[in-house]
Amino acid sequence: MRQNPERRAALLDAAIEVLAREGSRGLTLRAVDKEAGVPTGTASNYFAHRGQLLAQILRRTRERLTPDPAELAGPLDTVELLRRLLGRLRREPSVQIAVLELRLEATRRPELREELSAFLAAELEANIAGHLEAGLPGDRQGVELLYFAMQGLIVDDLTVPALLDAHPVEPLLGVMVERLLGVMVERLLPRRPEE
Numbered sequence: 001m002r003q004n005p006e007r008r009a010a011l012l013d014a015a016i017e018v019l020a021r022e023g024s025r026g027l028t029l030r031a032v033d034k035e036a037g038v039p040t041g042t043a044s045n046y047f048a049h050r051g052q053l054l055a056q057i058l059r060r061t062r063e064r065l066t067p068d069p070a071e072l073a074g075p076l077d078t079v080e081l082l083r084r085l086l087g088r089l090r091r092e093p094s095v096q097i098a099v100l101e102l103r104l105e106a107t108r109r110p111e112l113r114e115e116l117s118a119f120l121a122a123e124l125e126a127n128i129a130g131h132l133e134a135g136l137p138g139d140r141q142g143v144e145l146l147y148f149a150m151q152g153l154i155v156d157d158l159t160v161p162a163l164l165d166a167h168p169v170e171p172l173l174g175v176m177v178e179r180l181l182g183v184m185v186e187r188l189l190p191r192r193p194e195e
Contacts, residue, residue, distance in 0.1 A: 008046050011036050012060035020094035024105040055115050061095045078136050078177045138181030145180045
């Protein structure tokens with residue numbers, strides 16, 4: 001197996017694009033080669049089989065979505081952190097769509113389901129620990145509820161954004177934090193024109 005990290009990352013990025021655009025059925029090593037603009041057979045030098053490629057795509061999605069430490073510097077509140085998370089996902093929608101495709105594929109592949117479950121459980125635990133260690137409001141269960149609520153909002157935002165037209169996301173973030181973590185949040189409501 002070849003070990004050029006830059007080439008591996010480029011192939012995984014190409015795989016993410018294929019998976020997001022074509023779905024799981026369209027994800028082949030040959031399609032990855034074509035998307036990456038490399039000679040046919042290159043991906044097979046990096047990934048022994050499609051199952052290995054799927055597992056490594058998941059890790060690459062998290063690398064791409066991990067915030068820059070500067071983005072987390074300074075005093076931040078929970079609503080601002082959620083706003084920034086949503087912003088990252090909106091800037092790279094194919095990454096989160098690829099994760100949704102991996103979740104669907106995991107329903108048909110027990111080995112991927114096991115790996116995906118362990119990976120996402122570790123991610124959830126890291127999110128909870130990070131939230132609590134930062135001294136942000138709420139307890140463990142509140143952070144869990146916030147995580148799962150955000151997952152639903154993210155899916156709708158990426159897949160059927162028109163659904164949210166009648167439910168503006170900005171105020172919803174504040175309400176989620178208030179209700180799930182039990183803290184008051186300054187509302188982000190539009191101002192009324194003065195009479």
